[in-house]
Amino acid sequence: MTLRLYNTMSRAKEDFSPREPGRVLMYVCGPTVYNHIHIGNARTFLSFDVVRRYLTWRGFEVSFIQNITDVDDKIIRAANEEGVPPATIAARYTEAFLEAMDRLGILPPTAQPRATETIEPMISMTERLIETGHAYEADGSVYFSVRSFPGYGRLSRRDIDEMRSGARVEVDERKTDPLDFALWKAAKPGEPHWSSPWGEGRPGWHLECSVMSEMELGTPFDIHGGATDLIFPHHENELAQSEAATGRPFVRYWMHGGLLQINAEKMSKSLGNFVLLKDVLEQHPAAVVRLLMLQTHYRSPLDFSEERLTEAASALERLVNMVRLVRWACVRPADGPGAPPDDLAALSQALEATRGRFTAEMDDDFNTAGALAVVFGLVRHANGFLAANESVLDAEGLALLDALQREVTDLLAVFGVTLPGADEEPLPRGVVALAASVAGYAGDDPVEAVNALLAAREEARSLKDWTQADAVRVGLQELGVVIEDTPAGARVSVRGD
RNA sequence: GGCGACGUCGCCAAGUGGCAAGGCAGGGGCCUGCAAAGCCCUUAUCCCCAGUUCGAAUCUGGGCGUCGCCUCCA
Known part of the structure; x- marks a missing residue:
């Protein structure tokens, strides 16, 4: 049997064969740590977690790399609003991200490099691009020249010339072409900065993924993942940078996940309709969230709601x-x-x-x-x-x-779904008191107490004393313990929630 | 304006040419003192129209509707 996957580049399902037999090299764009991640982010990470788990289950050795963007405009903005250093924001939400991923049952990446720890190689790649004529310096910033890379637009199926007319591209007279994007940004006062051949500054967003994937996986690596909203400009730009810098193909298979929606609309900060992963996990076990999301194909849009969570719980x-x-x-x-x-x-x-x-x-x-x-x-x-x-x-x-x-x-x-209750959950302490009052139990052991309660109920049932029998069941029910009568006698189970 | 996706049972959803998966909810039945859980039965010809084909939810054309990207976004 052959594994087939949809490649965004060809817009078709293709047979999958990795660069090295038996080994899969994959890279998935990680978060920018300026806030808690929302469930839309979580969906993407979950989708690729399952891709990774399945490939592993199928016998591949998987190298899974994910970046953490810990220097960025949005982080700086959040820091300014709070009046704390950007590094504080980044550290706080990096930790929150790692914790949330763990709670969702996402396996840790093979490597998870941070942008701030990858500055040197990013400068090197920028230099390479300048040397090969694909980038130019202006006022302490360095820009990638989109026109210098003939394949630009191939992934997102965009035509450079058409884009210029309609698009609202940020006007910046330092750019030779409005579509050019920053590899290196000159630091403004108060911003995080590192020394570079072009002065103090910080890396542009697209660069880290190109650098990290090349360092960790080499090129071309097998699978590059992210949500569809990253196709343009992020992945288009990564592709251009990497191929221009290395002269080699960048990625063999591009995979993009569908966006999560709320009330048939995209979840976004500006619409104010986002839901944080951590808040959902307060209310529901990870298995419920995973089941909900995996009931929809990863490339389809997925409408999220409380009702659907309840259904998934059922x-x-x-x-x-x-x-x-x-x-x-x-x-x-x-x-x-x-x-x-x-x-x-x-x-x-x-x-x-x-x-x-x-x-x-x-x-x-x-x-x-x-x-x-x-x-x-x-x-x-x-x-x-x-x-x-x-x-x-x-x-x-x-x-x-x-x-x-x-x-x-x-x-x-x-699917990373483990069944809660597949292992015995501990009985609540309350059963001891219940057994003392209803069944005359004098000990202090929950298991014994439940047995005493069941025995008392059995006796009541044999006498057709339904009031007494139901008192036991209702009492246990209030403690979250459900009695079920089976051919082999009564059984109890602890039900969550 | 450009590019793209989608429209399948009450809700969610899989299914790219050959008798329409699954989950949730509803109805009926079995089991049960009652219950819980479970089992069985029960609800669709796939947005509309026209084509291609022996045969289409699946391909083509048109229409209607919803959504996304084109600017930071998972």
Whole structure:
């Protein structure tokens, strides 16, 4: 099977073959640390986290590089507004970013260079570009000459001449051509600055990605990722800089994720409709956020809302419940006569087919929504098998169910989705007091307390004392512990939220 | 004005030529003392029109609608 991915450069799905067999070199543009990241940013990082996880799962060794832009106009502006040094802003939001990524379950990059730690190589690349006639100095700033690079506009499919007429390009008389962009900016008073051959200044935004990717990965590297709003001008400019400086192709596959929207509009600071990732994670587990986002293909726009989070939470419950049901079934003695051979064979076959179908979906340009559907299909099959055969299972049936539960867990791990409650959550302390008042329990152990409560409820039920039986269940429910009656007796589980 | 994307069940959404995945919500049934969970059944010919084709949600043309980029943006 071949992995295919959509390449923005060709606007088509292409067979993927990395520069070096078995190894994938990828670079994803990171954040500018001037504020907490919002969920739109998070979506992009999540999409590429899954790309990276899937490639790894598929057997590639993945080098994953992501920059952190910690010197920039927006940081300086935020610093001025707060009256603190830009470095303070950058440090604060760098830390917040790393923490948020960790909480979302994003795997750390192989390397995560900061712009401020890459100044020297950026100066070197600028010098190279001046030497080769692609850049020029003016008033202590250095600009890239767009006209010097014949392929300019290829990625974003723009025509330089058409752009000049309609576009609102920043007027700057120091530029030879309005479309030229800054490689190096002369420092204004009070701004962060570094020494350079052109005086004190700081790097332009586009430069760091060109420099870091070349340093860490070489050229051409395999996958360059970002959201669609970076295609122009950011990636177009990176491409021009890098190829002009190295004389070599820059990137083999350009991948761009769709934008997240709120109420069918782009999320943006100016519209005031942005939602911070950290605030969402206060309300919902990472798995819910991941499930929500992965139910939509990464290139499609995704409309975000509280309702959709709730729906995703329900979907996650379905996954969690399946694992719990299987776990409950597996702790019972395997002494039944066994499930019908046809049922066993069908389930076994479904299990075997799942991985191939999952892989086929993911191989098709990372179709996480299709792959998720495969997983849900297997879950339904397993639930059906269990519902029909729970009371007759033997060792073979239980082994199959266990294998199935493991497969679901493994496949979800490719999405970075771990099931809360797949491992026993601790019982709340309140059960002890409840057991003391309702079941006459005198000890101090939550597990014993719950057992005492269940025993008391069983006794009440056998006497058809429904009031007493329900008192136990309602009491536990208020503590977040749910009782479910199964063929093997009552079970409890701790439900989050 | 230029470039581009999208329009599939109540909501979300996969699906680029061959009988329309999946999730959420709703209805009916089974199970249950009640419940929870689960299972079964149940709701679409794919914005409209016209073409190409044996056959189209999938290709072409036109129309309507929504959104994005063209300026910092994930």
